[in-house]
Amino acid sequence: MSAKGAGNEGKIETVEEHPLDHILRQDRLPHIWCPGCGLGSAMTCFAQAIERVDIPLKKQVLLSGIGCTGRIAGYVNVDSYHTTHGRAIPFATGLKIANPELCVTVFSGDGDLFAIGGNHFLHAARRNVDINVICVNNFNYGMTGGQQGPTTPVEAKTSTTRYGSFEHPFNLPYLAAAIGAVYVSRWTTLHCRHLEKSMEKALQKKGFTFIEIISPCPTGFGRPNKLGEGLEELRYYREKSVIKNDASWDELELHMRGEEPVVVGDFVDTERPTYLELEEQMLRAKGLMK
Amino acid sequence: MKYWRRPLDKNKIKTPKGHIYVIPDRCKGCGFCIEFCPKGVLEESKEINRKGYHLPKIADGKEDDCMNCDFCMLICPEFAIYTEEGE
Ligand SMILES: Cc1ncc(C[n+]2csc(CCOP(=O)(O)OP(=O)(O)O)c2C)c(N)n1
Ligand code: SF4
Ligand code: SF4
Ligand code: SF4
Ligand SMILES: [Mg+2]
Numbered sequence: 620m621s622a623k624g625a626g627n628e629g630k631i632e633t634v635e636e637h638p639l640d641h642i643l644r645q646d647r648l649p650h651i652w653c654p655g656c657g658l659g660s661a662m663t664c665f666a667q668a669i670e671r672v673d674i675p676l677k678k679q680v681l682l683s684g685i686g687c688t689g690r691i692a693g694y695v696n697v698d699s700y701h702t703t704h705g706r707a708i709p710f711a712t713g714l715k716i717a718n719p720e721l722c723v724t725v726f727s728g729d730g731d732l733f734a735i736g737g738n739h740f741l742h743a744a745r746r747n748v749d750i751n752v753i754c755v756n757n758f759n760y761g762m763t764g765g766q767q768g769p770t771t772p773v774e775a776k777t778s779t780t781r782y783g784s785f786e787h788p789f790n791l792p793y794l795a796a797a798i799g800a801v802y803v804s805r806w807t808t809l810h811c812r813h814l815e816k817s818m819e820k821a822l823q824k825k826g827f828t829f830i831e832i833i834s835p836c837p838t839g840f841g842r843p844n845k846l847g848e849g850l851e852e853l854r855y856y857r858e859k860s861v862i863k864n865d866a867s868w869d870e871l872e873l874h875m876r877g878e879e880p881v882v883v884g885d886f887v888d889t890e891r892p893t894y895l896e897l898e899e900q901m902l903r904a905k906g907l908m909k
Numbered sequence: 910m911k912y913w914r915r916p917l918d919k920n921k922i923k924t925p926k927g928h929i930y931v932i933p934d935r936c937k938g939c940g941f942c943i944e945f946c947p948k949g950v951l952e953e954s955k956e957i958n959r960k961g962y963h964l965p966k967i968a969d970g971k972e973d974d975c976m977n978c979d980f981c982m983l984i985c986p987e988f989a990i991y992t993e994e995g996e
Pocket of ligand 4: 940941990
């Protein structure tokens with residue numbers, strides 16, 4: 620079929636360009652993600668957000684580690700670095716400290732950020748380094764064949780938990796809030812509009828921000844857990860998700876099965892001096908800086 | 910649209926109208942735009958693109974229903990659909 624013309628039963632106009640194309644690296648597209656994967660929706664929301672905020676694209680940097688989610692740093696047309704597995708946060712910390720003018724965002728997967736990279740997350744949040752961390756939580760290691768990870772829900776089947784996982788998974792918003800993130804929110808990829816707004820907010824906010832995006836991975840998680848294809852998983856989010864900004868931390872546990880709700884919202888929005896502000900304060904107090 | 914109570918400014922406020930565009934060969938037929946359009950404007954067409962996926966099309970009788978809300982654009986994982994303000 621030709622890409623242009625009155626095709627499509629003459630009912631919808633066909634074109635060759637998209638208004639967000641300039642935010643993406645056209646030479647890298649189409650992306651590698653499976654049909655029904657939520658990563659493309661998450662990337663669209665991010666592309667929209669970085670274009671809408673009042674921060675020039677030249678000052679924005681996007682970093683990621685390894686995994687399907689990690690590919691995002693290669694697709695978005697801003698300065699970026701695709702670090703080794705789990706190391707996007709220390710790279711981001713160094714970048715922000717060396718050049719505080721930059722708006723630094725890490726976009727990566729649950730395995731990358733919370734298994735191999737977990738320690739870096741703890742310390743960047745504790746120090747309140749002024750960076751944004753966006754985690755796509757698809758409850759498994761998508762890229763390497765659907766293994767169990769630190770967010771795999773109890774009883775969920777993965778290629779390494781054939782009888783169902785029995786480990787207690789991380790409750791990511793609770794973790795982020797407990798160690799000092801100044802902004803914490805969670806959305807599913809069906810909550811595009813909320814997600815896009817949260818991203819705008821995080822980009823503009825000073826301090827360590829965290830957004831968890833619950834996303835379908837039909838290949839690694841949806842099929843073994845009878846959540847089906849991407850579309851069916853989004854229907855599940857529509858049915859089970861509840862927006863509750865004042866939810867208790869217990870309510871934010873995710874089960875991804877049965878009648879348990881998927882609670883989403885903006886949970887933390889507070890202020891705390893950042894790493895660089897505290898350093899400056901100390902240097903001034905000791906007369907080491909004028 | 911049906912209202913359970915007629916808004917006072919119903920005559921003053923115009924619902925925006927949208928014009929829909931697709932980039933056929935980017936679509937992977939996930940159906941997200943079709944399922945979640947709040948106005949039910951889209952349906953799956955019989956036509957397939959170069960990759961063998963069914964594209965969305967405008968459903969019969971829904972030609973004037975798009976309200977340019979942008980939701981299809983945001984949820985499409987493939988940057989394959991968007992809308993602009995129409996007349
Ligand atoms: C040092 C190192 N260990 C292991 C791997 C193999 N590996 C690649 S991606 C990945 C996990 C990805 O999971 P996640 O971060 O959740 O990303 P997803 O693919 O689910 O988006 C692993 C273990 C690697 N690339 N490097
Ligand atoms: S394996 Fe999962 S996360 Fe990776 S592209 Fe496929 S659906 Fe997406
Ligand atoms: S812009 Fe909104 S109303 Fe129009 S087709 Fe897209 S989702 Fe439907
Ligand atoms: S959301 Fe995008 S990829 Fe999915 S069916 Fe619609 S146009 Fe095609
Ligand atoms: Mg993952």
